[in-house]
Amino acid sequence: xxxxxxxxxxxxxxxxxxxxxxxxxxxxxxxxxxxxxxxxxxxxxxxxxxxxxxxxxxxxxxxxxxxxxxxxxxxxxxxxxxxxxxxxxxxxxxxxxxxxxxxxxxxxxxxxxxxxxxxxxxxxxxxxxxxxxxxxxxxxxxxxxxxxxxxxxxxxxxxxxxxxxxxxxxxxxxxxxxxxxxxxxxxxxxxxxxxxxxxxxxxxxxxxxxxxxxxxxxxxxxxxxxxxxxxxxxxxxxxxxxxxxxxxxxxxxxxxxxxxxxxxxxxxxxxxxxxxxxxxxxxxxxxxxxxxxxxxxxxxxxxxxxxxxxxxxxxxxxxxxxxxxxxxxxxxxxxxxxxxxxxxxxxxxxxxxxxxxxxxxxxxxxxxxxxxxxxxxxxxxxxxxxxxxxxxxxxxxxxxxx
Amino acid sequence: xxxxxxxxxxxxxxxxxxxxxxxxxxxxxxxxxxxxxxxxxxxxxxxxxxxxxxxxxxxxxxxxxxxxxxxxxxxxxxxxxxxxxxxxxxxxxxxxxxxxxxxxxxxxxxxxxxxxxxxxxxxxxxxxxxxxxxxxxxxxxxxxxxxxxxxxxxxxxxxxxxxxxxxxxxxxxxxxxxxxxxxxxxxxxxxxxxxxxxxxxxxxxxxxxxxxxxxxxxxxxxxxxxxxxxxxxxxxxxxxxxxxxxxxxxxxxxxx
Numbered sequence: 001x002x003x004x005x006x007x008x009x010x011x012x013x014x015x016x017x018x019x020x021x022x023x024x025x026x027x028x029x030x031x032x033x034x035x036x037x038x039x040x041x042x043x044x045x046x047x048x049x050x051x052x053x054x055x056x057x058x059x060x061x062x063x064x065x066x067x068x069x070x071x072x073x074x075x076x077x078x079x080x081x082x083x084x085x086x087x088x089x090x091x092x093x094x095x096x097x098x099x100x101x102x103x104x105x106x107x108x109x110x111x112x113x114x115x116x117x118x119x120x121x122x123x124x125x126x127x128x129x130x131x132x133x134x135x136x137x138x139x140x141x142x143x144x145x146x147x148x149x150x151x152x153x154x155x156x157x158x159x160x161x162x163x164x165x166x167x168x169x170x171x172x173x174x175x176x177x178x179x180x181x182x183x184x185x186x187x188x189x190x191x192x193x194x195x196x197x198x199x200x201x202x203x204x205x206x207x208x209x210x211x212x213x214x215x216x217x218x219x220x221x222x223x224x225x226x227x228x229x230x231x232x233x234x235x236x237x238x239x240x241x242x243x244x245x246x247x248x249x250x251x252x253x254x255x256x257x258x259x260x261x262x263x264x265x266x267x268x269x270x271x272x273x274x275x276x277x278x279x280x281x282x283x284x285x286x287x288x289x290x291x292x293x294x295x296x297x298x299x300x301x302x303x304x305x306x307x308x309x310x311x312x313x314x315x316x317x318x319x320x321x322x323x324x325x326x327x328x329x330x331x332x333x334x335x336x337x338x339x340x341x342x343x344x345x346x347x348x349x350x351x352x353x354x355x356x357x358x359x360x361x362x363x364x365x366x367x368x369x370x371x372x373x374x375x376x377x378x379x380x381x382x383x384x385x386x387x388x389x390x391x392x393x394x395x396x397x398x399x400x401x402x
Numbered sequence: 403x404x405x406x407x408x409x410x411x412x413x414x415x416x417x418x419x420x421x422x423x424x425x426x427x428x429x430x431x432x433x434x435x436x437x438x439x440x441x442x443x444x445x446x447x448x449x450x451x452x453x454x455x456x457x458x459x460x461x462x463x464x465x466x467x468x469x470x471x472x473x474x475x476x477x478x479x480x481x482x483x484x485x486x487x488x489x490x491x492x493x494x495x496x497x498x499x500x501x502x503x504x505x506x507x508x509x510x511x512x513x514x515x516x517x518x519x520x521x522x523x524x525x526x527x528x529x530x531x532x533x534x535x536x537x538x539x540x541x542x543x544x545x546x547x548x549x550x551x552x553x554x555x556x557x558x559x560x561x562x563x564x565x566x567x568x569x570x571x572x573x574x575x576x577x578x579x580x581x582x583x584x585x586x587x588x589x590x591x592x593x594x595x596x597x598x599x600x601x602x603x604x605x606x607x608x609x610x611x612x613x614x615x616x617x618x619x620x621x622x623x624x625x626x627x628x629x630x631x632x633x634x635x636x637x638x639x640x641x642x643x644x645x646x647x648x649x650x651x652x653x654x655x656x657x658x
Binding site for chain 1: 439440441469470473475490491493494495496498499507512513515516596598599600604607608609612618619626627634
């Protein structure tokens with residue numbers, strides 16, 4: 001066992017280019033630093049590693065690891081809805097990678113939460129100590145259940161690899177109920193992450209505080225779903241030297257555009273009803289961040305609205321990337337920027353906070369890379385086969401005709 | 403009957419006996435007097451413009467902290483105090499986030515921290531005694547009693563001495579009312595108390611959304627199940643149609 005691992009690593013390292021080697025060394029350094037900071041966090045406490053204070057109790061870890069993390073893993077439920085429920089089979093080739101991304105994303109959210117919780121060993125308490133008045137209680141349950149659902153949704157891939165055919169058949173029969181449960185749980189906790197901030201009308205800036213927060217969080221999660229699938233499949237195409245399936249990307253871009261237009265429409269309507277447009281033009285710290293956030297959504301609409309750019313994988317990737325940044329920016333604004341003024345705090349994340357988040361993201365990316373290498377995540381080079389096939393059939397036909 | 407405290411800042415002479423006796427009663431580290439609330443104290447006496455004033459947990463009638471705690475580690479007791487169970491707490495700090503008065507404090511320097519805040523001497527209150535701070539106060543600036551009765555007294559004082567008081571009982575309507583009521587001679591916002599707080603009970607804001615969840619789940623499940631059934635049926639019908647037409651073709655081919 002040990003020898004096979006060593007020989008595997010040896011061939012792996014030998015096959016790398018210098019550029020790739022440097023990149024892996026950087027990953028390794030991030031991980032070593034992350035392990036060290038993890039030890040510091042759990043032995044010295046939150047005060048030693050974070051810039052959090054009594055005035056500002058939620059910081060970068062909640063904003064990025066938890067709230068943004070859950071949003072970015074939303075591709076799972078949107079794509080499962082399209083593929084399994086309404087039979088949109090064009091996206092079948094990306095659905096496994098997306099479910100894996102979602103599963104790893106939620107697993108990272110859970111791990112990230114452990115770093116942030118003061119008494120992390122009590123993380124299971126919501127299971128037995130109920131408070132149904134609490135949004136957080138509901139989110140905790142949904143995330144626990146959804147993590148299980150995602151695991152079961154991904155299980156067929158593992159069963160296929162190890163050839164457990166009977167269990168595989170049983171799991172495939174359970175697909176539709178699992179997908180429905182997944183969509184319902186996602187709907188609940190994606191929106192509830194917005195409801196979490198409904199209780200602070202006196203702290204959150206009026207650009208972001210609205211009774212519609214749950215709807216805003218839900219819609220933006222749907223928006224970022226296809227965007228994340230585009231970004232993730234572009235990256236993995238590069239990492240695994242696969243050709244990108246252009247028709248799938250173009251189709252996804254179409255969905256992204258529709259979702260974006262709906263989201264922006266609802267958002268503008270909400271600003272209009274609350275008479276909050278004036279908040280954007282006060283020139284204050286918050287108004288600048290609010291305007292910047294909106295540009296991350298409006299620019300992709302313009303780009304994808306042009307038919308020529310919507311057919312180009314590069315522009316599709318660029319727009320999707322902007323949307324991903326925009327949604328993370330939105331979560332940062334709600335959790336962090338919009339809270340600063342009323343809390344009288346001058347919070348900015350400490351080096352350790354950012355380093356640990358980076359550590360978690362690196363681990364997640366590596367986990368994806370290795371799982372994708374050893375399990376049948378991507379369809380087996382359909383594209384190449386068809387092209388080969390064409391090459392073979394063309395001369396044959398010519399022979400026939402002659 | 404819900405108990406409450408009435409803090410009349412105009413009567414406070416700044417002796418800090420309440421701070422001292424509070425620390426004794428609740429086994430707090432009695433360091434040098436603090437200039438702001440932190441995890442080492444439950445209350446502080448401060449001074450602004452020749453007037454002393456006090457900061458402590460307001461013990462809301464509808465506390466946001468109690469409603470948001472995912473593990474029910476905070477509880478509003480019948481007698482009025484909002485109390486805390488450290489053994490239940492998992493340290494998510496949502497209570498600190500939700501509190502409109504920014505009262506709960508955290509032991510940031512400890513590896514295993516807990517929330518610290520005034521618990522209104524709930525053991526003493528249960529036994530029918532006043533809180534430690536009210537019991538020790540020499541001038542009557544801190545008074546313990548039934549909330550309705552204390553409210554009556556507060557309004558009477560404002561009526562009899564309209565020049566001495568700001569015409570407001572802080573805590574009467576803020577976030578649906580609190581069990582700690584305050585009277586002051588200088589405006590409350592100058593003392594650092596927020597006067598722009600909503601009068602609605604904060605837990606209602608999330609409650610209205612949470613109550614919709616059973617509906618969302620049931621209608622959602624039926625809707626999604628229906629969609630999937632319809633799509634599946636259409637596809638299987640299409641398949642059948644194809645197969646029957648194929649077999650018919652074969653039959654025709656055979657016949658011809």
